[in-house]
Amino acid sequence: MRLRFVLLVLIAIGALGGTAALLYAWESPIPPIDPRSFGAPDRALVRRGASLALIGDCATCHTAPGGVPYAGRLAMPTPFGTIYSTNITPDPETGIGRWSIQAFMRALRSGVDREGRHLYPAFPYDHFTRVSDDDARALYAFFMSIDPVNSSAPSNALPFPLNVRLTLAGWKLLFLRQARFVADPSRDERWNRGKYLVDGLGHCGACHSPRNLLGAEKASAEFEGGEAEGWRAYALGRYSQSPVAWDEAALTDYLANGSHPLHGTAQGPMANVVDNLAQVDPADVSAMAYYLASLGKSEGRNKSERVPFGPGRLPQAAGAQAATPSIPSEPGGAIYATVCASCHEGDRPPPLGGARLDLSTAVTDDAPANLINLVLNGIPAAGASARPIMPGFGDVLGDRQISDLSNYLRTRFAGRSPWDGLAEAVAEARGGR
Ligand code: HEC
Ligand code: HEC
Ligand code: HEC
Structure with missing residues (x-):
C-alpha cells in the first residue's frame, strides 16, 4: 500500500518533470x-x-x-x-x-x-x-x-x-548563455569592437579554449589552449607558450597575412581562419589584435636573441654549434642532421631555408600534435608554386623515428623535458588522416 503510493508519486513527479x-x-x-x-x-x-x-x-x-x-x-x-x-x-x-x-x-x-x-x-x-x-x-x-x-x-x-x-x-x-554583447564602458571603442568579434563571430575560443566531456567550452579556462581537427590550437594571451611573446603588431600581422617573421606561418585549421581574415576590413582585424594583446602576455619562453629571418641578418638557430654540425649520437639527433638540418640549420632564410625551430611554438608547446603533423605531412605549396614549402616525412620515417626526432628537437630547441607517449601520438595522427 505504502509502496504503491510512493510509486504513484514518483510516476507523477516523473511525468511532470518530463512535461516541463x-x-x-x-x-x-x-x-x-x-x-x-x-x-x-x-x-x-x-x-x-x-x-x-x-x-x-x-x-x-x-x-x-x-x-x-x-x-x-x-x-x-x-x-x-x-x-x-x-x-x-x-x-x-x-x-x-x-x-x-x-x-x-x-x-x-x-x-x-x-x-x-x-x-x-x-x-x-x-x-x-x-x-x-x-x-x-x-x-x-x-x-x-x-x-x-x-x-x-x-x-x-x-x-x-x-x-x-x-x-x-x-x-x-x-x-548556452544567450546574451548579446554588452560593451564595457571603461574600455575604448576599438577594444570593444575587437572583443565583440573575437568572442562572437570570430569564435576564436571554439578552438583555442579547452572543452569538457560534453563538448562545451570550459568557461573558466578561456584561451588556455584547445584542439581542432587533430591540431593543437595554442593557448593565447597570458597562457601562450610561444617562445616569443606576442604583441599587438605581431598579432595584426599574423591574423591579416597568415604569418609573422618571429612566429612562422599559420598551419592546419588556422590557415583557413587567416585566409578568411585576409579578405575582411583591416580595421576589424586590427581591433581583434588590439583586444587579444590586452589579455596580457606570457614572457615568451625563449629569451635568446630574437632576430627574424631576412636578408642581411642571418641568425643561427639557438644552440647550434656550427653551420655544419657533427652528427649527434642520439637517434633523434642523427635523423635531424640527415633530413631536417639542410633546411633548418645554418643561414638560409625561407623559402629556401626553414623556420627557426627555437622560435616555433610547435616545439615549445605542452602538446606535440602540431610538430607531429608538420613532420608527417609537411607544409603544402602556397600561391602559384607547385612545390611544397616543406616536404612531409610520413612515408620515410617510422613512428619511433618521429618520436625520437621530436624529443630531440624539444630538448635541444625548447630546453624542455621530453613529451610522454609520443609514439602513440604519432600513430594516432597517422590514423586521423
Ligand atoms: C565550425 C563550423 C561552422 C561554422 C564556422 C558555421 N557553421 Fe553553420 N552550421 C554548422 C553545422 C555543422 C550545422 C548543422 C548543425 C545541425 O545539423 O544540427 C550548421 C547549421 C547552420 C544553420 C542552420 C541551417 C539548417 O538548414 O538547419 C545556419 C542558418 C547556419 N549554420 C549559418 C551559419 C552562418 C551564417 C555562419 C557564419 C556566420 C555559420 N553557419 C558558421 C557548422 C558551422
Ligand atoms: C578552427 C579552429 C581555429 C579557430 C576558429 C581559430 N584558431 Fe587560431 N589557431 C588554431 C590552430 C590549430 C593553431 C595552430 C596553428 C599552427 O600550428 O600554425 C592556431 C594558432 C593561432 C595563433 C598562433 C599562436 C602561437 O603561439 O603560434 C594565434 C595568435 C591565433 N591562432 C589566433 C586566433 C584568433 C584571434 C582567432 C579568432 C579570430 C582564431 N585563432 C581562431 C585553430 C583555430
Ligand atoms: C626542404 C626544406 C625543409 C626540410 C627538409 C624541412 N623543413 Fe621544416 N620548414 C621548412 C620551411 C620552408 C618552413 C616554413 C617556414 C615558414 O614559412 O614558416 C618549415 C617549417 C617547419 C616548422 C614550423 C615552424 C613554425 O612555424 O612553427 C617545423 C616545426 C619544421 N619545419 C620542422 C621540420 C623537421 C622536424 C624537419 C625534418 C624532419 C623539417 N622541418 C625538414 C623547410 C624544410
Whole structure:
C-alpha cells in the first residue's frame, strides 16, 4: 500500500518533470516565406554581410571539399560522431530560401532551425549568440543574395541518444548563455569592437579554449589552449607558450597575412581562419589584435636573441654549434642532421631555408600534435608554386623515428623535458588522416 503510493508519486513527479522538460525543449516552427518576396538587395548591406561571413568562417564549415561555397555537406568529425554541415544558400527546397529574418536570427543565436529543431553545437552558435541585430541582418542580406544551390546534407552519424535533437535542449540549459554583447564602458571603442568579434563571430575560443566531456567550452579556462581537427590550437594571451611573446603588431600581422617573421606561418585549421581574415576590413582585424594583446602576455619562453629571418641578418638557430654540425649520437639527433638540418640549420632564410625551430611554438608547446603533423605531412605549396614549402616525412620515417626526432628537437630547441607517449601520438595522427 505504502509502496504503491510512493510509486504513484514518483510516476507523477516523473511525468511532470518530463512535461516541463518537453515544454522547455519545444521550439515552434517559424512559417516559411515566399522566396520571391525579396526586393532588390541593399548592396552596402550585402557587402558588409559578406565581410562578416568571412570573420565567422561560414564558408569554411558550410562547403564540402571541391563543393560549391555554402552548399554544405562537409563531414565534421566530433568525439561523438560525424555531423554534416547544411546548405545555407537560398535554395527554397534544400537551403534557407524560405527562412525569414527571424528564423535566420534564431538559428544563428539560439541554434534552432526554421522548423523548430535544435541544432548541434558543432555550429558555433554558443559564440554567435553575441552577434548584434544589425550584423545578423547584414549576414541575412548577404546569404539571400548568393546563388541558390540544390544540395542536401547526408544524415548525421551519431549514436543514441545524441541523435535525438531534443537532448540538445539539456545541453543548452547547461552550457548556452544567450546574451548579446554588452560593451564595457571603461574600455575604448576599438577594444570593444575587437572583443565583440573575437568572442562572437570570430569564435576564436571554439578552438583555442579547452572543452569538457560534453563538448562545451570550459568557461573558466578561456584561451588556455584547445584542439581542432587533430591540431593543437595554442593557448593565447597570458597562457601562450610561444617562445616569443606576442604583441599587438605581431598579432595584426599574423591574423591579416597568415604569418609573422618571429612566429612562422599559420598551419592546419588556422590557415583557413587567416585566409578568411585576409579578405575582411583591416580595421576589424586590427581591433581583434588590439583586444587579444590586452589579455596580457606570457614572457615568451625563449629569451635568446630574437632576430627574424631576412636578408642581411642571418641568425643561427639557438644552440647550434656550427653551420655544419657533427652528427649527434642520439637517434633523434642523427635523423635531424640527415633530413631536417639542410633546411633548418645554418643561414638560409625561407623559402629556401626553414623556420627557426627555437622560435616555433610547435616545439615549445605542452602538446606535440602540431610538430607531429608538420613532420608527417609537411607544409603544402602556397600561391602559384607547385612545390611544397616543406616536404612531409610520413612515408620515410617510422613512428619511433618521429618520436625520437621530436624529443630531440624539444630538448635541444625548447630546453624542455621530453613529451610522454609520443609514439602513440604519432600513430594516432597517422590514423586521423
Ligand atoms: C565550425 C563550423 C561552422 C561554422 C564556422 C558555421 N557553421 Fe553553420 N552550421 C554548422 C553545422 C555543422 C550545422 C548543422 C548543425 C545541425 O545539423 O544540427 C550548421 C547549421 C547552420 C544553420 C542552420 C541551417 C539548417 O538548414 O538547419 C545556419 C542558418 C547556419 N549554420 C549559418 C551559419 C552562418 C551564417 C555562419 C557564419 C556566420 C555559420 N553557419 C558558421 C557548422 C558551422
Ligand atoms: C578552427 C579552429 C581555429 C579557430 C576558429 C581559430 N584558431 Fe587560431 N589557431 C588554431 C590552430 C590549430 C593553431 C595552430 C596553428 C599552427 O600550428 O600554425 C592556431 C594558432 C593561432 C595563433 C598562433 C599562436 C602561437 O603561439 O603560434 C594565434 C595568435 C591565433 N591562432 C589566433 C586566433 C584568433 C584571434 C582567432 C579568432 C579570430 C582564431 N585563432 C581562431 C585553430 C583555430
Ligand atoms: C626542404 C626544406 C625543409 C626540410 C627538409 C624541412 N623543413 Fe621544416 N620548414 C621548412 C620551411 C620552408 C618552413 C616554413 C617556414 C615558414 O614559412 O614558416 C618549415 C617549417 C617547419 C616548422 C614550423 C615552424 C613554425 O612555424 O612553427 C617545423 C616545426 C619544421 N619545419 C620542422 C621540420 C623537421 C622536424 C624537419 C625534418 C624532419 C623539417 N622541418 C625538414 C623547410 C624544410
